[in-house]
Amino acid sequence: MKNKVSSTLSAMIVTLILQGCATDLSDDNPQEQAALKWQLVKMLPTPLQEVYPAVFKGKIYVAGAFEQTSSNMATLAHLAASNNTYVFDDARQAWLSGPLLPQSRHHLGLISSGDELYAIGGFDATKANAWQVKSSVYVMRDEGEAWQVGPELPIPMGESVYGALNGQIHVAGGRTMVDGKLTDTDAHWVLKKGHWSRAAPLPIASNSATSVVINEQWYVMGGRINSLDFKNLDNLWRYDPKEDRWQSLAPMPQPSAGLASAVINGQIYVFGGEEYTYVKNDKGKREMKTRTFDQIFRYDPATQRWATESLTMTSARHGLGAVSLGNQIYLLGGAIKAGATGTSAIVERLTF
Template structure:
């Protein structure tokens, strides 16, 4: 394992009806522009890692198998924010990147989970001027570096950007969105749909809907509870601080302690019985209503309490996080509101805080 140091760099998911979005006018309207990241402070558990070898990425997903972190799909920092099927692999022991077989279909906002050492992709968004939900599903075997096509998601429950959690052989999806028009005032169709997929039997099941629709939301399973944290509802400035817990045994939703900071487009990862949340989009401070958050906040599922931690050195949204051996890895994401993919790759180790 790499030696950790404190670095100081520089001076410092039932569907809701479609409605019109309240998107900020700048959403994805400055193609190919990635704001410079200057003077990040790495300390209090944060470490800078090798940047994504294939370049900037945003609206992707991540998965961990063994000591490898897989970055799947997303959009690239080109002139049209092209959706990609590219898969890149980060070796957490060697701090190096390599390539893997691309996904059969280019995807952004894919719903990704790991069961039995294999990576499952259950739906996504994709397309050009309008991103639409796809029913396409696949499973990737790291041992053979091959993708296998699964039966499509049942019609009517397809979506991307859902909260995802795993319990046993079942993958749970909550909320998400069916349509995202990445332009000024574009439609963002948020849903409250909740479903599960059994990776062994291939069976889908519809479960009680979320109390309120959510997309760009955090998800995690701890014990027999599926947590859905924060997110937004029909537009990136419509952020929420709510935390819902779904009891997998009673199949009932309850509301838990709210997040200290309402935000959507967050990344979440579990270490032990705590859920760590990072970044997000939709900050309304009176000057820039579409700013990016640097907040790091942790939810203690046993005590139903939140705590603020050291902020992200490089604030981001539209990213994803995953834990490997107690360290949380956060590759890519947007560094400004809307589309602003970055190749930043950071890690956070809670025990060093």
Template structure:
């Protein structure tokens, strides 16, 4: 298997020699699982309906040694440790904004394109029973972006930050936004909400109780990673800032279990070692006491992936193992103690 590297702020696409990338047993709470059946992918999103995790869109390797945006949707059964295919996305996307509400899967925009990835306003809903996508009215153009933090409470899906343009080439544009919006799955209405205190993309997001947490991320490039934790109160509609994450990083995966938000991996400038470092860090934020703790690191450090909580365990499929694009098929889980 080849791995593909595209440095978003570095060299052009080049293939590299294959190497081991499967998760190893060990560490408290980590468990290796069946690798992605369809092969390596990253810059996707994921969400769960019951015991089934849907891995949506992203980038995959092509025959020329680079990568392309995919419409593929794969389903991981957490009980059986098996993979299957679902109906593909009507439009190929990377960095899609994905959420589940009312037992259905929603895709609310993302990025796509060739040499430069641009925001798509396209929205779709997926019915797992019928294995069918239905097009929804597009989101307002001024809200269109990919790579947003996403959270769901009741019938509302919340999006914070993201980016309108990502050019995966040396010095390429990375257009980060501070936009915050919500979508009501019942009425189909979009609402503009108070902006983030600062623009963020490739950011972690989770709702705990009535607070939407937006964690880490970056602002216009891998050299500009952040440790910030912003909290949006869904009732008062106000942003506050909480204790910072111990390790500043973007391209993270995040999920909530109980009253804690768990943040995995990432990409960026790590202690001055350069913008293309990939992080193994696992850190958890206690939303009750406003404090962080460090946990066992990822067996396979990755960025550009997604974390999904099911029955107290957090599942992480795919991602990149080098700066930029280097997709792998690794699939593992972390169960907090």
């Protein structure tokens, strides 16, 4: 019943079709942007958040997210780590069931390269500990084929960013275990010929960022530092694999974590996210405040400038996934409230 209610609420959120154009943050007049609009797509089979999707062989894959479940099965609020794989066939506008993961995961990073789809790291969850970070890697080499065990990460990593550069898989940042404590990391590993090798670390140890690849350059945006009271970041870094070097670029218009991104027409689009801040209440005690975002930011690598779209998301969400397919951007799931509540089954696409 909970799933049906959540799906109904999700549908109500996106009944209006919104349209808009871009507002440039620079002093120059922006190039005229095509009108954007939202279209509701077939919803996820169940509400999901902490979604790291990928396009593989022309279809959208989602696996190993936090999935809404019954209270007796939940390990965090109304959620549990999932071992399901869901596959969206755009031609049929339908969700299909893919092969089960060998083990349940949340914050599982999916990334495709050539004829292989990788599912990397993430967390297992029990009622006693919902944040058991893992180093496991699973590989799918054909549609419908069972997940196979791949080359394990040198360290456990979850809430990381993932990229495919020159046919090689990169994983950076997120959280790992240090001296028995879950902590942010700047670690950066690259998979070469079946073996993981170190690469230049992220400039800042952080988690819950987002990333895209354009012209074999890796762009990493946002994130947060848990040890600094969950401080959000507005950083934009670009990684050059030939030089094994990170470069700092213009910061995002707003710091954000748990956000999503995708590329269309050489432009980077960034969506949503969440924020945790501490304030003093009337009694002088520290109290956490949270919020989620509905803004859409656009970055032009050619001009190295950010713009803010006048079109917003249909609802503020974090922990959502974003992929580009057929000159459209698909947004999948997420939660309308910060943390582990308000999980959604929404799937919508941004058309250009």
